[in-house]
Amino acid sequence: MSEEKRPEFWRWAETNWVNPDIRWEDAQFITLGIDVGSVSSQAVIMADGKMYAYGNMRTGSDSPNSARNALKFALGKTTLTEVKISYCIGTGYGRVNVPMADRTVTEIACHARGANFFYGPKVRTVLDVGGQDIKAIRCDEKGKVTNFLMNDKCAAGTGRGMEVFSDLLSVPIGEVGERSYQVEKEPPAVSSTCVVYAKSEATGLLRKGLSTNEVLAAYCSAMADRIYSLLERVGVEPEFAITGGMAKNRGVVGRLTKKMGLEPLKTSWDTQLAGAAGAALFGYALCQKSKGKGK
Amino acid sequence: MLANYGYSDGSGNYFITIDTDKCNACGACVEACPAQIFQVVDEDPNDPMNEEPLAIVVAGKKKKLKYECGPCKPSGDNRPALPCVMVCEGCAISHSW
Numbered sequence: 392m393s394e395e396k397r398p399e400f401w402r403w404a405e406t407n408w409v410n411p412d413i414r415w416e417d418a419q420f421i422t423l424g425i426d427v428g429s430v431s432s433q434a435v436i437m438a439d440g441k442m443y444a445y446g447n448m449r450t451g452s453d454s455p456n457s458a459r460n461a462l463k464f465a466l467g468k469t470t471l472t473e474v475k476i477s478y479c480i481g482t483g484y485g486r487v488n489v490p491m492a493d494r495t496v497t498e499i500a501c502h503a504r505g506a507n508f509f510y511g512p513k514v515r516t517v518l519d520v521g522g523q524d525i526k527a528i529r530c531d532e533k534g535k536v537t538n539f540l541m542n543d544k545c546a547a548g549t550g551r552g553m554e555v556f557s558d559l560l561s562v563p564i565g566e567v568g569e570r571s572y573q574v575e576k577e578p579p580a581v582s583s584t585c586v587v588y589a590k591s592e593a594t595g596l597l598r599k600g601l602s603t604n605e606v607l608a609a610y611c612s613a614m615a616d617r618i619y620s621l622l623e624r625v626g627v628e629p630e631f632a633i634t635g636g637m638a639k640n641r642g643v644v645g646r647l648t649k650k651m652g653l654e655p656l657k658t659s660w661d662t663q664l665a666g667a668a669g670a671a672l673f674g675y676a677l678c679q680k681s682k683g684k685g686k
Numbered sequence: 687m688l689a690n691y692g693y694s695d696g697s698g699n700y701f702i703t704i705d706t707d708k709c710n711a712c713g714a715c716v717e718a719c720p721a722q723i724f725q726v727v728d729e730d731p732n733d734p735m736n737e738e739p740l741a742i743v744v745a746g747k748k749k750k751l752k753y754e755c756g757p758c759k760p761s762g763d764n765r766p767a768l769p770c771v772m773v774c775e776g777c778a779i780s781h782s783w
């Protein structure tokens with residue numbers, strides 16, 4: 392039997408970055424936000440509340456190491472060392488296992504805060520579609536949460552669901568969105584976003600003669616339906632923003648925003664960083680607050 | 687803040703909503719609930735800048751609300767008032783189903 396390595400269609404690029412315009416030496420507080428999600432982990436370092444560096448990578452098998460690796464990756468392009476960091480906040484699904492965290496904050500709070508930073512104070516509705524959950528959040532002009540829900544009961548409609556699907560159809564995850572629009576006519580949505588059912592439904596559709604692109608379209612549209620029903624529960628108020636890995640999938644986002652009749656705000660930042668950025672900002676706010684108290 | 691705890695799945699929406707602005711952390715819901723759904727914590731996990739205690743839904747219960755609350759919610763039209771909703775003086779608690 393040949394041991395040929397199958398390409399990993401779900402894999403996305405890991406990235407790190409440093410801001411060339413900031414000298415960390417000049418900052419009063421250097422704060423770190425670490426977001427350990429089920430699929431990806433991010434470390435964002437801020438110098439007095441400004442983006443200084445980040446690392447974004449896949450979550451490993453255990454949370455403490457994923458947090459350490461993400462930080463190491465973020466520090467990689469800098470001259471900064473871990474001891475210079477004034478405060479660290481852990482967030483995300485693995486937040487209780489971030490070894491260097493001074494405190495943990497839920498991803499709900501961090502995503503709202505991060506979206507406020509990336510998209511500006513006019514954001515009122517934030518949707519985050521992560522690896523294994525969907526969060527619908529409403530917030531005020533300061534990025535403070537006013538209404539939220541999180542569905543993490545199953546992978547339906549999440550990034551993990553999309554990964555399984557891209558792998559099943561052997562389509563690289565970054566191409567799913569484009570290809571789902573390369574169809575002559577939009578097929579009806581698959582009836583379930585449940586990963587297990589959708590898999591067998593997809594196989595059935597392919598057998599029926601639908602093209603791979605059409606099956607992708609049917610799945611993206613089912614995901615959009617599912618996400619929309621959750622958003623309706625918290626209510627949608629413009630402006631609207633999408634964070635998390637799914638924001639990069641035009642196939643789902645395009646169909647969702649068409650349903651909503653709202654265009655999502657744009658940012659030049661990587662939307663997967665929103666949670667970690669929010670955490671770093673809370674760290675900065677807490678540092679300033681304790682300094683105010685003369686501590 | 688309206689904190690919605692729970693889930694939606696193929697069978698419906700199961701959310702308990704706590705209006706954190708109305709909750710005074712009295713703990714009555716914790717006492718009244720036979721299924722230990724509620725817990726009073728020192729600070730709002732979803733608002734790190736707020737240092738007021740409040741009630742939340744216990745993490746391990748969030749994905750099982752349909753079953754946990756089942757005994758309080760017999761099927762049929764004349765559903766009795768829910769213990770948690772009844773004891774909350776601020777009317778902070780509501781259920782979606």
Ligand code: SF4
Nearest residue numbers: 709710712713715774
């Ligand atoms: S009974 Fe109402 S006010 Fe008291 S802790 Fe529970 S939710 Fe809060």
Ligand code: SF4
Nearest residue numbers: 719721723755758770
């Ligand atoms: S309905 Fe009953 S079991 Fe459910 S939260 Fe209220 S008191 Fe607890």
